[in-house]
Amino acid sequence: MKTIFLSILALATMALSSCSKTKDPVEPGPTDPLRPGYVSGKVVDAHGNPIAKANIVANNTQFYNSNILGQTDANGNYQLQLSPGSWYVRGSVKVKYENQNYVLDLFTEDDGAFAGTEGAVKNLKLRISGERTGNFGDDGFYGGQIEVFGYLNFFDTDNVELTLEPVGPLVDSNTGQKLTRKVSGMYIEDVPLGKYNVKARYVPENKPLKVRVRNVGTFQNTVTALFEPSYPGATGRYKLNIEVSE
Template sequence: MIKTFAPATVAAILFFAFMTPFSCIQSDTQEVSPDLGRPQKGVVSGSATDAAGKPLPNATIVVNNTQFYNHNVLAETDAKGKYSLSLTPGSWYVRGTTKIRFDNKNYVLDLHPDSDAPFAGTEGAVRNLSLRIAGERTGQFGNDGFYGGQVEVFASGLPTDQMMLTLQPVGNLLDGSTGKLITAKPQQSYLDNVPLGKYKVTASIGGQFLRVRVRNTGQEYGAAVTASFDPAYTGAEGRYKLNIEVSE
């Protein structure tokens, strides 16, 4: 038996068949819109992740006003590494830090924002941040230089421009990744942007190995020294340095 439908019923069936898929797509899009970079007015939100893209819970988020010194809003990321903050009118930018224990030392590391452009508090923004232990910083709002550590060579009477430093990673780097052997000449006594980790350090000139030690630690000179980075100066956060003293 073949069933027949009134014209109005057929129209309703066709309307439902065509509209239902589009309604589902729209609903899914709305659910994931925060991850698509769609800001909400008066709100800055985002996420913080580690080097492997995993969430960073309890990361500190600081939203700074571009016009007024020390005028900021603070938050911490939740268990999923996400944050959301309401803002007042003004111009703002986002910074973040995370704490890591490595080589029996406490590190406070700056997080890299996916955008460092200022934004209006009334318009809101999405700013995601990620952990980096090397690479160039944004260069905006004082965020200059590199995320990697700096090695400074102290070599009284020795030509550092002819010196070759070798840094062999000892275990994984600070972010858990596998490091690579670094062989380089210091530039005006400095090696910049060294991925943060623990290294076995040697030095040589013309193939002749020199004696090395970590400066101002009371160590004896040796053929090699193993060390990790320390704050660039007392109380420094986000900037780390390794001072190597070299002698014949």
């Protein structure tokens, strides 16, 4: 009797096993919460709208030029599968502005290294001004740099003040504000990226100066200028060279 009971139990177990199927592992979606072995997140613009086709890079902190590349989908989401190790995330987006192509670095929230085996959620935002995170060589500002040069016998550029009035929306489509900045060591840092009408004043004498984009055209009371790559082929860093004359 005992033998018959065990046989029936075995048959029942086999029948139940045949009715259940083992599911293949499901890849986590971009909007899923933290998952070991993956980094995921969302990229948004200055208005909180998702950015599609933003480039995302997971960089390995231990091995040079060891990275994993990806892009955001139509909803601004991304997900990258990682190997064991220490990683951090960077991103960039291409923007068309004033018929020029800009490649803008994205701000990574909660920026820092994480273990690939543990995974992470790293969201990114578009910023055209403000201080960078300072991590992994990401120093400086998201805004543009202005370098001011004196013309002929005018050398006292540290006593020059520029007035910058936006011409239309800025690169991030926000409305800019009129800025008045004094030069320091030939530079003005972190100006929101955009197109500006630029005027100059010599502060000690409260005297207007003539201005132009360096080595371009003639000196005028006002020059309209656009930020350009810091050097040919540069991405993420933009500059404006202004020349002043009495």
